[in-house]
Each structure stands twice: as C-alpha cells, then as structure tokens.
Amino acid sequence: MSLIADLKDAIGADHVLTGADLARFRTDWTSHYTADPVAVARPGTTAEVAACLRIAARHGMPVVPVSGLTGLVGGAMTTGGLMISVERMNRIREIRPEARIAIVEAGVVLDRLHEGAEAAGLYFPLWFGARGSAMIGGVLSTNAGGSNVLRYGSTRALCLGLEVVLADGRVLNLMSELHKDNSGYDLKQLFIGAEGTLGIITAAVMKLVPRPRAHATATLAARSLPDALALLNRLQEATGGQVEAFEFMPDTYMRRLVEARPDIGEPFTPRHAVNILVEVGATAPRDSTPDETGALPVVSLLEETLAGMMDEGMVLDAQIARTEAQRRTMWQRRELAAEITFARKPAIDTDIAMPLDRVAEFLDRIHARLPDLDPGAETLTVAHLGDGNLHFTVFPARQDDTIADEVFEAVEDVVQDLGGSFSAEHGVGLSKLNSMRRRKSPVALDVMRAIKSALDPEGRMNPGKVIPSA
Amino acid sequence: MSLIADLKDAIGADHVLTGADLARFRTDWTSHYTADPVAVARPGTTAEVAACLRIAARHGMPVVPVSGLTGLVGGAMTTGGLMISVERMNRIREIRPEARIAIVEAGVVLDRLHEGAEAAGLYFPLWFGARGSAMIGGVLSTNAGGSNVLRYGSTRALCLGLEVVLADGRVLNLMSELHKDNSGYDLKQLFIGAEGTLGIITAAVMKLVPRPRAHATATLAARSLPDALALLNRLQEATGGQVEAFEFMPDTYMRRLVEARPDIGEPFTPRHAVNILVEVGATAPRDSTPDETGALPVVSLLEETLAGMMDEGMVLDAQIARTEAQRRTMWQRRELAAEITFARKPAIDTDIAMPLDRVAEFLDRIHARLPDLDPGAETLTVAHLGDGNLHFTVFPARQDDTIADEVFEAVEDVVQDLGGSFSAEHGVGLSKLNSMRRRKSPVALDVMRAIKSALDPEGRMNPGKVIPSA
Structure with a gap:
C-alpha cells in the first residue's frame, strides 16, 4: 500500500490531510518559510503517533513534527516530508494541585494550560506573545523562553517528565513526577530543545507554581x-x-x-x-x-x-x-x-543572549559597526534584559543578496566576543544553521551528530534542522 | 612504550601512582567497594587530562574518573582500569559576584566553593554531609542532591556550563555563563549524572545565589x-x-x-x-x-x-x-x-524517591511486607521529606546470600507502584545495576546504550557502571 493509504488505515482517512486541506500547514507564523508536505497526519493518541512513525519508517519517509506553527526559525517546515501534527492530542490529562503538576498532551495550547492551572489555584509560568496558539509539544521542542524566565527558568526547568515516540515508533516513557531521580542518564533533557530531530514529544509532566496573589x-x-x-x-x-x-x-x-x-x-x-x-x-x-x-x-x-x-x-x-x-x-x-518587528520588511532579526552586564557594550559596538555595512540601516531592539536576551532587528537600506548574512556575521562577531550565544530562546530550525556551522565548536557539532545518528540512524526525523551538514 | 611510561612522560612521573601509592584509592567512603587500578594518573590541567585519555585510547585501557571518593554506589571503583584523579585540578578559576557565577575545576572540594562564595557575599547552595571531601567533578557526575534541593534544585539546576574531555581525548568546551542558550542540543545535560561513563568533567560554571541573611x-x-x-x-x-x-x-x-x-x-x-x-x-x-x-x-x-x-x-x-x-x-x-547507618553491618541501604504524599504509604507497606522476608529485621529511615527522598535502611537478621536482593526487590516493588525511583540522589554506579535491569524500561535502557556507544564506541569510559549489560 502507499504511505497515504497506510496512514489512513492506521488513524482514519479524516485525519490524513492532502491537497487543498494542507493549506494551513503551508507556512508558519512568520510567513517567511513555506512548506510542501506530502501529507499531514493528525494522530489522536500516542499509539497512533507510534503507528505513523512505523509507517514512515517502512516507507523511508522523512517526518516533521508540527504543533502550533508559531515558531520563528522554520523548524516545522518541510518539502516532501510527512508532517505529523499533534493538534488532536490536546487533553490536559490531569492537574494535581497538591503535587503542583500538570500532565498534558503535546497538542495542548499554552493558554489552555494557563487556564487549567489557574482553575486549580496555581500558575504555569511560561509566558510569551504566541501563548494563544503555541502548543506544549513545540514549546518543549524549542525549550521556549519568554518573559518569566528570570524567575522560573525556560521550559526545560519546568518539565519533570516526558513521553517521546522515537524514529522507529518505539515509545519512550519518561513520565516521572519526581523532583529527584538519578536512575541513569536524564534522557528527557535530550529531547527538550531538540526541535523534533530525535523523536516526537507526545506528552509531558509540567511543574506548576504558586499563583502570585x-x-x-x-x-x-x-x-x-x-x-x-x-x-x-x-x-x-x-x-x-x-x-x-x-x-x-x-x-x-x-x-x-x-x-x-x-x-x-x-x-x-x-x-x-x-x-x-x-x-x-x-x-x-x-x-x-x-x-x-x-x-x-x-x-x-x-x-x-x-x-x-x-x-x-x-x-x-x-x-x-x-x-x-x-x-x-x-x-x-x-x-x-513581534507585530512591530515583522510589519516592516525586509527585517533581519536576531535572538541573542549574553551576560547581562554586556548588553550595553553589545549595542554600542554593533551600532558602531553597522554603518560600515549599510549606512542607511535602521535598528530595533527589545530585550528580556533580566536574562541578557535581546531581540535585535536590523531593517536594511541595502537591498542585495548578501546584506542579511553580513549583518548576522557582524552581530555574531560581537556576541561571540562577549561570551554570548547566537540563539537564546527561539531555537535553530533552518534560520540559524549557518550560525551553527560558523560559531559552534566542531567538537560540539560532532557530538550532536553522533547523538543524532544514534537515535535516528536513517536521518528521517526533521532532517536538515538544527545540525548543519558536516 | 608502556601505558605507565607514556603517562609519566605526559604528566610527570610524580603524578602517576602505582604500587603502595595506590593505597588511598583502593576503596571509597563506604569501604564496601574495593578498587585495584593499574595506576592512578593525576593530571593538573585539562590538556593533561586530554593527554591521559589519548594515551589510554592508544593502549585500549579502561578509564575511571575519580574525585573525592565520597560516592555511595561504587561509581569510582575499578579492577584493572586506569583511574584518572582530578584532585590536582583544584582551582576556583574565578568568582564573579555581579554575574553570580563561580568558574571551578573538577577537583575543587565542595566546602572550598562554599567558602569562596561566602567571601564574595554569596552562597553555593549544594549541601550534604560529605561536603568536606566531595569534589565538584563527582558532584556533577552524580547530579548530587542533599538538603537544600527543595529550594535550589539538584546539581543539574546549578550548572550553567561544563568542560568535558571525551573518550578519545577531544575537549568539549561548553563553558557558557548564559541563562538562555538554545544553540543546538544542550550537551552538558548528558554529562551531568552520567557518572563518568561518557567523558571526564574537568571544569564547570556554577550558579551562586544570594546568601541568606x-x-x-x-x-x-x-x-x-x-x-x-x-x-x-x-x-x-x-x-x-x-x-x-x-x-x-x-x-x-x-x-x-x-x-x-x-x-x-x-x-x-x-x-x-x-x-x-x-x-x-x-x-x-x-x-x-x-x-x-x-x-x-x-x-x-x-x-x-x-x-x-x-x-x-x-x-x-x-x-x-x-x-x-x-x-x-x-x-x-x-x-x-551516614555514620549511624554505616556503623552497623550488614546494612541494606536505599536511596529512593517518590511523590511527597506517598511517603507515609511507602513506610506502611514496606513495614507490613518486611516481616515475611525477615521477621528479625530492623529498619532505619531518614529523609529529605521535602523532596520525597528517603534513605531507608534495613538491618537484616537473616545472614544469607539472598536477603539483600530480596529486600531491594521488595522496596522497589512498592516504590515502582507509587510512581517512584530506586535511585534519587546517589546515582547508580555498581550498586543499582540490578535495579536498572529490573525496573528501567527496555526502551530507555536501549536509548542509554545507543548514546553510550555513540560517545564511547570502545566502551572504555567507566565500564560496567550505570547501564547494565544487554
């Protein structure tokens, strides 16, 4: 049978989208990236995700996990691959106020979790603009940050347990509720922030915190x-x-x-x-x-x-x-x-981090350097200053093919010099592959590639994202 | 040349111990485990650790990293392998109070870091009995816990950056000071809690916190x-x-x-x-x-x-x-x-975690079950109750070969039933390999093995620890 027929057989014909039904999956929030998947499968359970992955493995088909499509780095885009959307896995399985945890499926929209926590007298402290659409699966896969990281940490710090389906369809159940657990490698850490390149996150145990009064x-x-x-x-x-x-x-x-x-x-x-x-x-x-x-x-x-x-x-x-x-x-x-930044095009936007006390120096140095590249360029800065995380955007006056890369290089030069990172909270996806190649140590890239091949030997999980080719 | 000659050549003859000089490395704090290394190499720098690992690779020699020898699970023991002690790498490289970080080498004794932080008006909140001997390398490698985890988290939560030497001698520099960094997989997480099975931690950037007034x-x-x-x-x-x-x-x-x-x-x-x-x-x-x-x-x-x-x-x-x-x-x-527990032998001691509200049930159930196994057994409990972490010890009256394993099985049955873990804060080492085999999901064990082979294809890094053989 064909891939599509196999998928329809496994999860129901209504949940395998093709043709015109793909329209809403053809781009993401940025509208900068476009996708052209062979189909979108919408499994309703972890077992169905596993079935989809086994079918994709049989057909040698690349797989791209998709949730709220609010990413800013093109991480959920694909040409010719199978998208697996977790949007139907949208149940808050359980909120246990006395244990301060929420057990959620990957398709739960962040704001639904905010509401659920609030109804239990608690608070889920991950907070950013796209909270009305972003889903937990994507939030975990990008280790999303936002405005409350200063007090509560990024997504990684809020996750106690995880359920992941691996490339071959095996389910890795790490749904611990424990605050201390040293029984071997802490495998959940690998999948948080991996942008779907190592497996598909299907559920998680998330920490809740006391609600500010x-x-x-x-x-x-x-x-x-x-x-x-x-x-x-x-x-x-x-x-x-x-x-x-x-x-x-x-x-x-x-x-x-x-x-x-x-x-x-x-x-x-x-x-x-x-x-x-x-x-x-x-x-x-x-x-x-x-x-x-x-x-x-x-x-x-x-x-x-x-x-x-x-x-x-x-x-x-x-x-x-x-x-x-x-x-x-x-x-x-x-x-x-976000609205202000993306309203004007072209925009060269960055998501950089540095020690807090170097932010002023960064701005001085980049503004001194920019006129050499593009005397007419304008800039826009907004920052989670308490985390040393800047969204620094350049609106170039030069309209040629190389200006964007020249600006990224200039920004990264200063950031690297200040002990910073070219990627703070949005992830790598497609947009920062060049930066990974240029700025990440070759040893670190080699270790990432070794882990990637160990868990996804056929290289079918969100291929071409996060790790640049060798 | 021989292994020993190569090592002496690389780091100086004084720093390669053999024969009688090995005495203090022949057991650990528990005195339950014994070691019989071919030698102990004591490199003084990261470059020397790398040199030792390249030499070990050339000679096909297993390597066991050693720091304060205060572990409770036999994780630093070896028969026939090369011990690499980080005890000479004992410099606090830098404390930056305004950034609230300490940059430390792996051989820094925990109490020295407490003193350094205090002198800077800050606090390093990892606190347990062995703090006068335990070193940062071992603390990170076991993801150590202790008495302040309730507020500040385990070691993992206090580490911003790491320097690791891999099995083949390459240096993986992840010494970030950033609070947000999503530039690819968060590799440091792999080495924290890996008990030296994936590489040797040589330095780290640790968070400091405001000192309670x-x-x-x-x-x-x-x-x-x-x-x-x-x-x-x-x-x-x-x-x-x-x-x-x-x-x-x-x-x-x-x-x-x-x-x-x-x-x-x-x-x-x-x-x-x-x-x-x-x-x-x-x-x-x-x-x-x-x-x-x-x-x-x-x-x-x-x-x-x-x-x-x-x-x-x-x-x-x-x-x-x-x-x-x-x-x-x-x-x-x-x-x-610890003194009370280990004063009486034989003692069957555990380090278990469970949801906080199940601790009473655990104690009721295990005390109901124990008389069937050993009517004369006595027990001792002490707990980080705020973390759901119990040190539950059984002093058996039965003096046969199987009682220890029967007690572990009985404890683990109840712990697993309550959603807990057989290993909370001490790690796995040798002592919990059976528990790993019995209680960890086969998929999780497979993923751990895949990661282990990806980073240590020859299986020379602390072999036989953490992951049970397939």
Whole structure:
C-alpha cells in the first residue's frame, strides 16, 4: 500500500490531510518559510503517533513534527516530508494541585494550560506573545523562553517528565513526577530543545507554581542600562528574588510602537532612551494583603526602591500600574514587539543572549559597526534584559543578496566576543544553521551528530534542522 | 612504550601512582567497594587530562574518573582500569559576584566553593554531609542532591556550563555563563549524572545565589507525616517559597542517634514518632532585620506557623534555634545519618524517591511486607521529606546470600507502584545495576546504550557502571 493509504488505515482517512486541506500547514507564523508536505497526519493518541512513525519508517519517509506553527526559525517546515501534527492530542490529562503538576498532551495550547492551572489555584509560568496558539509539544521542542524566565527558568526547568515516540515508533516513557531521580542518564533533557530531530514529544509532566496573589508592575525610564541593572539587583534583594519580568524597550522601540499603534500611547513625554517594564509577583500573603492604608506591601517595596533611585538620579521617571487595565497596557506595549518587528520588511532579526552586564557594550559596538555595512540601516531592539536576551532587528537600506548574512556575521562577531550565544530562546530550525556551522565548536557539532545518528540512524526525523551538514 | 611510561612522560612521573601509592584509592567512603587500578594518573590541567585519555585510547585501557571518593554506589571503583584523579585540578578559576557565577575545576572540594562564595557575599547552595571531601567533578557526575534541593534544585539546576574531555581525548568546551542558550542540543545535560561513563568533567560554571541573611531553624514533632506535609505547604505559602530544608527523622532514628552519640541528646522527651528539621532562609532585608522587639521577622513567621498548628494539634512540640550553636546541634543530629547507618553491618541501604504524599504509604507497606522476608529485621529511615527522598535502611537478621536482593526487590516493588525511583540522589554506579535491569524500561535502557556507544564506541569510559549489560 502507499504511505497515504497506510496512514489512513492506521488513524482514519479524516485525519490524513492532502491537497487543498494542507493549506494551513503551508507556512508558519512568520510567513517567511513555506512548506510542501506530502501529507499531514493528525494522530489522536500516542499509539497512533507510534503507528505513523512505523509507517514512515517502512516507507523511508522523512517526518516533521508540527504543533502550533508559531515558531520563528522554520523548524516545522518541510518539502516532501510527512508532517505529523499533534493538534488532536490536546487533553490536559490531569492537574494535581497538591503535587503542583500538570500532565498534558503535546497538542495542548499554552493558554489552555494557563487556564487549567489557574482553575486549580496555581500558575504555569511560561509566558510569551504566541501563548494563544503555541502548543506544549513545540514549546518543549524549542525549550521556549519568554518573559518569566528570570524567575522560573525556560521550559526545560519546568518539565519533570516526558513521553517521546522515537524514529522507529518505539515509545519512550519518561513520565516521572519526581523532583529527584538519578536512575541513569536524564534522557528527557535530550529531547527538550531538540526541535523534533530525535523523536516526537507526545506528552509531558509540567511543574506548576504558586499563583502570585498580587503583582507590582511599573514602567520606568532609567538613566542608563547599567542603572537599570542596578535597579534589577536592588529589587531582587528587596523582594527576595521575586522579580518575574524585566524588559527593556529603547526609545527607537517606543517610536515605532506609537507609529504602529497610536491608540496605545507612550509611557513618557518626552521620550527616554532606556525604558523598562518590571513586574514583581507576590506569592506570600503578607506581600499581597493590603496594609492599614490600603497599600499592597509588594507595591510599596517597588515604589520605595524606585523612589530611592529617583533621588539618586538613576531612575528618571516611573509609572506604577494602579489597576489591572493599566498593567495590561504596560504589557501590551511589550507584547506588540513581534507585530512591530515583522510589519516592516525586509527585517533581519536576531535572538541573542549574553551576560547581562554586556548588553550595553553589545549595542554600542554593533551600532558602531553597522554603518560600515549599510549606512542607511535602521535598528530595533527589545530585550528580556533580566536574562541578557535581546531581540535585535536590523531593517536594511541595502537591498542585495548578501546584506542579511553580513549583518548576522557582524552581530555574531560581537556576541561571540562577549561570551554570548547566537540563539537564546527561539531555537535553530533552518534560520540559524549557518550560525551553527560558523560559531559552534566542531567538537560540539560532532557530538550532536553522533547523538543524532544514534537515535535516528536513517536521518528521517526533521532532517536538515538544527545540525548543519558536516 | 608502556601505558605507565607514556603517562609519566605526559604528566610527570610524580603524578602517576602505582604500587603502595595506590593505597588511598583502593576503596571509597563506604569501604564496601574495593578498587585495584593499574595506576592512578593525576593530571593538573585539562590538556593533561586530554593527554591521559589519548594515551589510554592508544593502549585500549579502561578509564575511571575519580574525585573525592565520597560516592555511595561504587561509581569510582575499578579492577584493572586506569583511574584518572582530578584532585590536582583544584582551582576556583574565578568568582564573579555581579554575574553570580563561580568558574571551578573538577577537583575543587565542595566546602572550598562554599567558602569562596561566602567571601564574595554569596552562597553555593549544594549541601550534604560529605561536603568536606566531595569534589565538584563527582558532584556533577552524580547530579548530587542533599538538603537544600527543595529550594535550589539538584546539581543539574546549578550548572550553567561544563568542560568535558571525551573518550578519545577531544575537549568539549561548553563553558557558557548564559541563562538562555538554545544553540543546538544542550550537551552538558548528558554529562551531568552520567557518572563518568561518557567523558571526564574537568571544569564547570556554577550558579551562586544570594546568601541568606538569616535562618529560621526548628526541630518539631508532627502528629503524622500528612500533618508534617501540611506544615511544609503552610510555611512555603507564608514565606513565598523560602523553605530550604525539610528533613524527617522518625523515632527509630532518634533512638539510634542517642545510642551512637549520647552527648548530642534528643530533641524531645518523651520521644515522638515524626520529627522534622525545618529551615527557612531569609534573603530579603525586611525578613532578616530585627523588628522593634528584637525578633527576626523570618523567625516570627516560623513561630506563628508552628503555634497555629500546635493549637490545631497537628504539631505536638517544637524547638526554635535561638543561637547558631543550637542550629548546629539540630543539623548535627541530621548529618550523623551516614555514620549511624554505616556503623552497623550488614546494612541494606536505599536511596529512593517518590511523590511527597506517598511517603507515609511507602513506610506502611514496606513495614507490613518486611516481616515475611525477615521477621528479625530492623529498619532505619531518614529523609529529605521535602523532596520525597528517603534513605531507608534495613538491618537484616537473616545472614544469607539472598536477603539483600530480596529486600531491594521488595522496596522497589512498592516504590515502582507509587510512581517512584530506586535511585534519587546517589546515582547508580555498581550498586543499582540490578535495579536498572529490573525496573528501567527496555526502551530507555536501549536509548542509554545507543548514546553510550555513540560517545564511547570502545566502551572504555567507566565500564560496567550505570547501564547494565544487554
């Protein structure tokens, strides 16, 4: 039988899409990448995923796992391969509040998990713009980050257990709920962040955390980036490490924001160079219970810290969110980043990380170098400053074939020099294969290739992604 | 040339031990395991480790990495292999307080890192009895746990970067300081907890955390284990998750403690069944600054929580440490566990993990089953209760060849049934190979073997450890 017939036989004809039904799988959120799969299989269970993988193995067919299609690096695209979408595996199997865990299938949309955790009085702390579409399978496969990594870590730090189907269809059950387990190699770590090149994640045990009872949220202008970092350190000290988000939006970001969305408005007039969105989450009752004046202690801590730094001239201006609506506006300014970045084309966008105290130096050096490459280029920066993670975008004036690569090279030169990484939270996919080839040590690449061949000897799992050819 | 001559040539004759000089390497802390290496090489640099591994490869010689010899599972033992000790690589290369990192070599003793961090105003939160001898290389290779995992995680959670020498002598440099880095597979995860079976860890970038400015420490008697867990949850809520340690010592433990060390004394008379050592660490100034009555707020929080639960009858008695000396006595009672356990032979000791709320059930079930195996057996339990990690020891009355295996089987049956693990924090080494064979899924074992052959095709790195033969 043909591949398609075998698949229809295994999971039902309705769940094997071909022809016009493939339309929504032909590109991803970026619309920069396109896909042309032979079919999309939509298995409903782990056993069906295993059956699809056995069939693909029999037919020697490359397989690309797909979930929410919100990736930014082309990791779920394929030409001629079989897409396996986990979108029908969308059950939250169980939430156990007393153990603070959620057992979820790979097709659960991130926001559904947020809602499920909230209904159980808890919080799932992975938070980024695409949360309404991104699914757990993709989130794990890219080790996604976002705005709360500062306090709670990336996806890897939130995963206790994993279920994976291997290239040959065997199911690897690692669904542990334990906080300590040293029974051999910690295999789940291999599949988190592997972008589907080693197997398909079908389910996971995720940690939940206490839901903050109150937030203290502010937008402020700092005199400089070092002053902003001093604020972060003082706030971490004052709150015992409860800062959840520390986001940097420079003046150029604010200008583009109001151009794109004049309805939202800027925080400060005149505009400042270094704008920070900071949020502290209060989980203890004494931080979140109003005092005799009606003030929330966590908000008072933030106010006092900001007031002290205004007296010292390190903070130039600040707004505290007094209502949930004001808080939402502050976050909206930050979360429009993707829309602002991708509204203008061509855009050369990066996702880089460096030690926190080198961010200012990075910006100085890259802005000094860029005019040599393209005097008319403009830039846009928005950053998870608390993680040293910048989304630095260049809008080139030069419209030739090499400008993008020249900009990437220039950025990577500075990043490497500062001990940073060319890929912080979006993954590698197709878009950073060149960077992997140029910047990753040959020994590390060799070890990755050895692991890849050990687990996927035929090289059929998401081929051509993450690891550049030798 | 011979292996020994080659090694002497590469790292100096003084640093290749043979004959009588091997004495201190012939056993480990347990004295249960013995070693008979052909030699011990003591390289002083990463380049020398690489040279030793190239020489071993040339001679087809098995290699066993050795650091502090405080392991409990025989992981550093060998008969006929070459031991490579990292003890001379004992430099703290750098501590950068502003980045909260320490860059250390594999031979740094854990307590030296504690001292280095303290001198920088910070804390390295990995804490267990053998800290005066255990070295970072072994700590990473076993993914060591201890008493502060509840708040800070196991070793894996504290490692940002790693340097590893592979079986063929190539150096894999993964010494990142970044908190976000998605540039391909996270290779360091493979080597953490691999017990030297995939390569030799030579250096690492470790996270430091703010040093608690004050501790609130208490020993208390709870009415039951569920009541103790209720206390843990209330304290986590009240303090915003600042509980650092939550250790369980039952009445049988206290009895053995006073037998072994009458000078230390018991906390309560009459003796209670469920004794807990709890410690909260206050990192924020407002928790650690005495109020107008001279009381530390963090201590008041603990007192109030305990007082409330005494009123409800859930806590039967409690002592708060008022001085550092009292705090030390409380910790000494807990840290004598290894001495008490290993003082009496034969002892069948385990290191098991389970969901926190199943610990009481585990103890009930195993104590119901044990008399069928050995009516005269006695038991000893001490637990990192906050992690669901028990050290459950059986002192058998039966003195035959099969009792140990029967007890392990009985314990593992219950543990597996409760969703637990036969190995929580000590690793596998030699001692848990049978458990790996019996309890780990065949697919997981196959994947471990595939990774092992990919990175160590000749099977020379710490052979016979961690992964049972197929």
